[in-house]
Amino acid sequence: MQEALPKIAALTNLPVTWHFVGRLQANKTRQVAEAFDWVHTVDRLKIAERLSEQRSPFSAPLNVLIQVNQGDETQKAGALPKDVAELARGIAKLPRLKLRGLMTLPPQTDTPARWFAELAALRAELERGGIALDSLSMGMSGDFEDAIAAGATHVRIGTALFGARGA
Numbered sequence: 001m002q003e004a005l006p007k008i009a010a011l012t013n014l015p016v017t018w019h020f021v022g023r024l025q026a027n028k029t030r031q032v033a034e035a036f037d038w039v040h041t042v043d044r045l046k047i048a049e050r051l052s053e054q055r056s057p058f059s060a061p062l063n064v065l066i067q068v069n070q071g072d073e074t075q076k077a078g079a080l081p082k083d084v085a086e087l088a089r090g091i092a093k094l095p096r097l098k099l100r101g102l103m104t105l106p107p108q109t110d111t112p113a114r115w116f117a118e119l120a121a122l123r124a125e126l127e128r129g130g131i132a133l134d135s136l137s138m139g140m141s142g143d144f145e146d147a148i149a150a151g152a153t154h155v156r157i158g159t160a161l162f163g164a165r166g167a
Contacts, residue, residue, distance in 0.1 A: 001028055008035050021103075021137075021156060023077050030054045033096075038063040040103040040137045040154070043077045045090045048097060055096035063100045064091060065137050065154075068122065070115050071107035078104070081122055088131045101135030101153070102126075112143040116150035123151075 001022070008018055019038040024047055032039055033054035042048050042064050055062050066087055069078030079087050084102070091099045102123055106115030116138050123133050139147020141160035148155065159165075 001031060005031065005035060019154070026050060033062060036062070038065070038100075040065045041067045041077065042091065043067045043069070043079050043087075045087060048087075048091045048094055052094035052096045057096065059096075061096055061098040063135075064097045065101050065103040065135060066091070066099070067103045067105075068119060070104055070118060073107060076105060081118075084122060085126055085129060085131065088126060088133075092131065099131070099133065101133040101137065103137035103154075106138070112139075113146040113150060116143075116147050116152065120151045 004018070004020070017038065018036045019040060020032050020036040021040045024032060024039065024041050026047060029047060029050040033051045034056070039051065039062060042051070043066065048064065051062055051064070066084055067078040068084055069076050069080055072080060088099060091097055102119055104115060104119045106112050119136060119138055123136060126133055135153045136151050137154035137156070138150070138152045139155040141157045144152070144155040144157055
C-alpha cells in the first residue's frame with residue numbers, strides 16, 4: 001500500500017487500471033476502495049462489506065476476486081475451497097462490488113499445474129451453481145505458463161519484468 005499510493009497519485013493522468021494484490025487488513029480497506037480498480041485478495045465477507053461501504057457511489061464498482069487458500073496453509077490468507085461458494089454469494093449481493101473470479105497462491109510444490117487446474121474446476125463448479133465469474137488470477141514469474149494453460153486471465157509476473165525486489 002505504501003508503495004502503491006504515491007505511484008497512483010503520480011500517474012493520475014494516465015489510463016491505468018490499478019490492481020491490489022496483498023493481504024488486505026480491515027484498517028486498509030478505505031484506501032483500497034478509494035484508489036484501486038481491482039482487489040485480488042478478498043478472503044472474508046467482513047472485508048468485502050467494508051470495501052463496498054467505503055467505495056464511492058460515483059465510482060465504478062470495485063472488481064473483486066476471492067483469494068482461495070487451496071492448501072489450507074496457516075501462513076496464507078484465503079478462503080478454504082469449501083467456503084468459497086457461500087462467500088461468493090455474499091459478495092455478489094454487495095452494491096459497490098463486482099465479483100469477477102478467484103485468485104490463488106498455491107502451495108509451493110513441483111506441480112503448480114495441479115493447483116491451477118483445481119482452481120479452474122472450482123470456478124466452473126461455481127458457475128454451474130449460478131455464480132458468474134470471468135477471471136482467474138493465478139501464476140507468478142516461475143509458473144505463469146502452467147497458469148495460462150489452466151485458464152488464468154491474470155498472472156503476476158513482476159519478478160520476470162522488473163527483477164527481484166530489494167530487501
